[in-house]
Amino acid sequence: MASADPPETRHRIKIRILVVLASILAFLAIFTSWIDRQALNTDRWVHTSGKLLEDKTISDAVATYAVDQLYANVDVSAVIKQRLPKDAKQFSAPVAAGVRQFATRAAQQAIQSPRVQQAWQDANRIAHTELVSILKGNNEVVSSQSGTVVLDLRPLVLQLADRIGLKKQLNQKLPPDVGQLQVADSKDLDTAQTVTKLIEGFAWVFTFGSVAFFGLAVYLAKGRRWMVLLAYGLGLVAAGLGAIAVRGALKGLFVDSLANTEAANEPAKHAWDIGTSLLQSIATTVIIYGVLFVLAAFLASPSGYAVGIRRAVAPTLRDRRELVWSIFGAASLIGLIVWPPDGFRQLVLTVLLIGLAGLGIEALRRKTLVEFPGAQRGDWMRSMRERAGRMTSETGRRVGSAFRGLASDEVRQPEDARIDRLERLGELKEKGILTAAEFREEKQKVLSA
Secondary structure, three states, X not given: OOOOOOHHHHOHHHHHHHHHHHHHHHHHHHHHHHHHHHHHOHHHHHHHHHHHHHOHHHHHHHHHHHXXXXXXXXXXXXXXXXXXXXXXXXXXXXXXXXXXXXXHHHHHHHHOOHHHHHHHHHHHHHHHHHHHHHHOOOHHHHHHHOOOEEEEOHHHHHHHHHHOOOHHHHOOOOOOOOOEEEEEOHHHHHHHHHHHHHHHHHHHHHHHHHHHHHHHHHHHOOOOHHHHHHHHHHHXXXXXXXXXXXXXXXXXXXXXXXXXXXXXXHHHHHHHHHHOHHHHHHHHHHHHHHHHHHHHHHHHOOOHHHHHHHHHHHHHHHHOHHHHHHHHHHHHHHHHHHOOXXXXXXXXXXXXXXXXHHHHHHHHHHHHHHHOOOOOOOHHHHHXXXXXXXXXXXXXXXXXXXXXXXXXXXXXXXXXXHHHHHHHHHHHHHOXXXXXXXXXXXXXXXXXX
16 A cells, blocks of 8 residues: 655655765865866966966075075086186185075065966977876877976976076086976876876766756655755855865875975965965855755745745736736856857766756746736735734734833722732832832832822
8 A cells, every 4th residue: 555645755765865965075075176176177287377476475485496596507606706806706705695595585576477477388288288188198298298287397497597697507507307397107197097087077976967866866855855955065065165165274294294394384375365265266166056956845844935026026026928028038148158158078067957946946936826826916015014003903902012011000900009019119228229218208109109
């Protein structure tokens, strides 16, 4: 015999499990999406690396590195000695030390210039493009580069040398590998390619798995779907806040592992903040989605305020359906233009969420038509005015009754009131506030009243 319980009761445990799983997957999707978009998207990588160099603390550290590379690979003192007059050649060493301080300051200023900023971004774009090609199995790139990806900062070093007038002399003397940072090596190629595939796969699975579990929970919760909306919305908010908390907790570990000296701590902190800014953005977006789900749940709930709102919009949803969908379509299009999706997965997710929003609007429209089939424009305002009038009348009635009750008590029980006043006078006398003479005088007034 089939159960007579409603579906939402029979599937209550399943629904709760599905919503919890959907929230957990949303939390994991934040991190996999961040890694995928930050590490494997060249445009995003170049944008972030540009922001890193624009940061004064980080750019000063890069300038110091470039000057250190200059002095570590070239005998600057000897170069300067060749250019000094014969009588001044003995001062080449102290001059080189002074030039180093000047070079560091010049480098710090140069790195903030558009020319050097562009050179930095170009170097990062080339290195990252090669890296992504290798990680995604581009055999041609792997064979030509021997599986090695290098971030070439040699042009940056030469530009800094040019700022202090040494480029011509140093261009031929600098070793070929000066300023070159190895990003990837063929030894770790197989592992890196496997990790890349896992990151891309998990980003898809976690993102759309969360939506799928939510959709299944909504399907099973017929009659109480607004509660699933509310629970999933709160789950998304919790996932976003959790990701932000993890970002803050990992900052200390990142700084400790990256910074070998006290001077490197501050640049490492700035690098973490900039490098994880996309993670912060994704988490914030998830929180916003969660808030929107909570608002949708409120509109569909049996709350008196929600019912009033549905009653107010019922005539518009019924009689001006084309206008409603036109506004929805325009808002969706504007959103896609102002906040374009970053990649194919993001585009699919955005389209899916727009579709879910459309289904929600249609469900709200049908619900209001069932609840208020004869609702007319202005009914809600008239109802609110009537309700406000009833509340005012009720408040006035209660206040009047209270005053009348006080007055009637005074009329019906004058002796009780007199006794209370005498007791109060006795208490004041005992506490020393009234003297014996003052007590007798006040007592006589009460008795003669």
